[in-house]
Amino acid sequence: MQFQSLPGFREFYPDACARRNHIFGQWKQVARAFNFQEYDAPVLEPLELYIEKSGEEIVGQLFNFEDRGGRSVALRPEMTPSLARLIGAKANSLKRPIKWFNIGEHYRYEKPQKGRLRAFYQFNVDIFGEAGPGADAELIALLVQALRAFGLDSKDFKVRLSDRDLWLLMLAAEGLDEAGSATVLGIIDKLERTDRVKAVEKLAEVLGDEADAFLSRVEKVIAIRDFDTLSAYILNLPLEGDLAEQAKKRLDDWSALLRGINSSGAGDFIQIDLGIVRGLAYYTGFVFEAFEASGEGRALAGGGRYDALVKKLGGPEMPAVGFAMGDVTLEDLLESKKLLTTYIENPDFIAIIGGAEARDAAMGDAALLRSMGYRLDYPLKDQGFGKQFKDANQKGARFALIYGTDEIEKGVVKIRDFSTGAEQEFPRQDLAEIAPELMISGLSVTEG
RNA sequence: GUGGCUAUAGCUCAGUUGGUUAGAGCACCGGCUUGUGGUGCCGGGGGUCGCGGGUUCGAAUCCCGUUAGCCACCCCA
Numbered sequence: 312m313q314f315q316s317l318p319g320f321r322e323f324y325p326d327a328c329a330r331r332n333h334i335f336g337q338w339k340q341v342a343r344a345f346n347f348q349e350y351d352a353p354v355l356e357p358l359e360l361y362i363e364k365s366g367e368e369i370v371g372q373l374f375n376f377e378d379r380g381g382r383s384v385a386l387r388p389e390m391t392p393s394l395a396r397l398i399g400a401k402a403n404s405l406k407r408p409i410k411w412f413n414i415g416e417h418y419r420y421e422k423p424q425k426g427r428l429r430a431f432y433q434f435n436v437d438i439f440g441e442a443g444p445g446a447d448a449e450l451i452a453l454l455v456q457a458l459r460a461f462g463l464d465s466k467d468f469k470v471r472l473s474d475r476d477l478w479l480l481m482l483a484a485e486g487l488d489e490a491g492s493a494t495v496l497g498i499i500d501k502l503e504r505t506d507r508v509k510a511v512e513k514l515a516e517v518l519g520d521e522a523d524a525f526l527s528r529v530e531k532v533i534a535i536r537d538f539d540t541l542s543a544y545i546l547n548l549p550l551e552g553d554l555a556e557q558a559k560k561r562l563d564d565w566s567a568l569l570r571g572i573n574s575s576g577a578g579d580f581i582q583i584d585l586g587i588v589r590g591l592a593y594y595t596g597f598v599f600e601a602f603e604a605s606g607e608g609r610a611l612a613g614g615g616r617y618d619a620l621v622k623k624l625g626g627p628e629m630p631a632v633g634f635a636m637g638d639v640t641l642e643d644l645l646e647s648k649k650l651l652t653t654y655i656e657n658p659d660f661i662a663i664i665g666g667a668e669a670r671d672a673a674m675g676d677a678a679l680l681r682s683m684g685y686r687l688d689y690p691l692k693d694q695g696f697g698k699q700f701k702d703a704n705q706k707g708a709r710f711a712l713i714y715g716t717d718e719i720e721k722g723v724v725k726i727r728d729f730s731t732g733a734e735q736e737f738p739r740q741d742l743a744e745i746a747p748e749l750m751i752s753g754l755s756v757t758e759g
Numbered sequence: 760g761u762g763g764c765u766a767u768a769g770c771u772c773a774g775u776u777g778g779u780u781a782g783a784g785c786a787c788c789g790g791c792u793u794g795u796g797g798u799g800c801c802g803g804g805g806g807u808c809g810c811g812g813g814u815u816c817g818a819a820u821c822c823c824g825u826u827a828g829c830c831a832c833c834c835c836a
Binding site: 315361364365368369371372388390391421422423424589609613635663664693694696697698699703704711715716717732 | 760761789790791792793794795796797809826827828829830831833834835836
């Protein structure tokens with residue numbers, strides 16, 4: 312019986328696993344540099360958790376089933392609901408701001424295609440307990456650094472920055488209520504991949520004859536790329552009283568956010584783009600998505616404010632901002648930019664073994680060097696010297712430890728530095744002392 | 760969920776108008792004295808041609824179905 316892995320699930324042979332670990336390593340290092348703490352949560356959760364957050368429609372895209380206890384469960388499609396629960400349960404005892412991250416596998420029952428599989432890893436980074444734009448700036452700076460860490464620069468990717476609060480103000484100026492705004496935001500979110508005629512048709516359901524003119528105004532807003540233009544546009548809106556105040560205050564938030572981003576050196580990576588709305592209803596303020604600079608491909612990462620979610624999932628009032636980055640799109644991009652190389656590590660030593668007695672000696676020394684943390688290998692069965700040297704070379708060993716009958720008689724080991732070809736004999740009992748020096752200076756030809 | 764394209768060795772691919780035992784390169788394993796290097800030379804294993812059916816004297820090749828992969832749509836937390 313031949314088996315294959317399930318559709319959309321990957322197998323990681325060592326070279327792929329090494330690439331994956333490199334990605335995880337960079338993510339983790341950046342998160343640590345920003346002093347975020349790592350947490351983890353269950354892979355399997357109550358189905359209700361996701362329905363509560365995203366609505367009944369979500370079930371069609373989940374790996375869900377009934378467990379033996381009759382519970383409806385689902386493999387996690389995202390981390391945020393679990394995280395919101397963790398935070399909510401201990402909200403009052405956690406020191407704020409709460410800066411947490413996780414790297415974990417997630418599962419979505421969708422048709423696999425470019426940049427999207429059924430099992431994928433996500434880097435989730437969130438800040439709770441700080442409502443001001445300082446938290447948004449910190450998070451965006453981290454996002455930018457997490458991508459730069461792989462060698463990507465501002466010609467390779469951009470973070471498109473938008474704001475749902477500003478949209479709500481603009482839609483209020485258009486006379487739309489909350490429900491109408493939600494519908495219209497959904498349409499704006501899809502504008503980039505909808506043709507204009509259809510977009511007008513959809514808008515007409517809410518706005519009637521105004522739809523076409525309205526869309527023209529929206530298109531103008533979406534084309535704005537600098538803060539001054541945006542600011543002027545907002546201040547010119549027909550807003551009165553409280554709404555006018557909110558608009559001014561929101562522009563101050565924008566100034567603070569952009570200033571923070573610029574100060575942390577991420578300015579070159581930011582692109583104001585109100586075309587980003589993000590479909591999810593739970594986003595409440597700044598939203599952003601990282602894209603390949605060409606605009607091709609799927610989003611590399613996405614996130615934003617979700618100040619109401621923790622409460623909705625049963626916790627207290629808790630401002631929150633976060634983003635998630637997937638490994639699939641990132642790896643595709645790094646691959647296309649040739650920024651992924653071979654990450655298999657080479658052994659420090661390979662023992663060349665000349666017989667049963669030599670094997671005893673080699674294994675004893677190997678145990679010592681391995682306990683010191685050196686990477687050491689030796690052939691598991693007896694082989695000719697020629698073959699052993701060839702193998703040692705192919706495995707990329709730095710030194711050969713040669714155990715032949717001569718060496719065993721003399722109580723020495725002959726060490727060969729493969730990079731120089733130099734060889735030198737050392738008393739075996741000195742090995743622990745010699746090894747650290749070898750790693751630093753190697754062996755030079757004159758000594759041999 | 761819908762549609763298009765594809766499927767031959769671990770990988771990249773040949774395989775003529777349907778005609779003997781399906782090939783190459785790379786990779787892998789072994790050998791070229793148990794004392795020396797990514798080359799070299801010799802040898803070897805590995806495929807019921809994705810799977811199932813059909814047409815035919817005869818199918819990797821033609822037809823139907825199915826599964827998987829890729830791509831696009833839907834969706835994208």
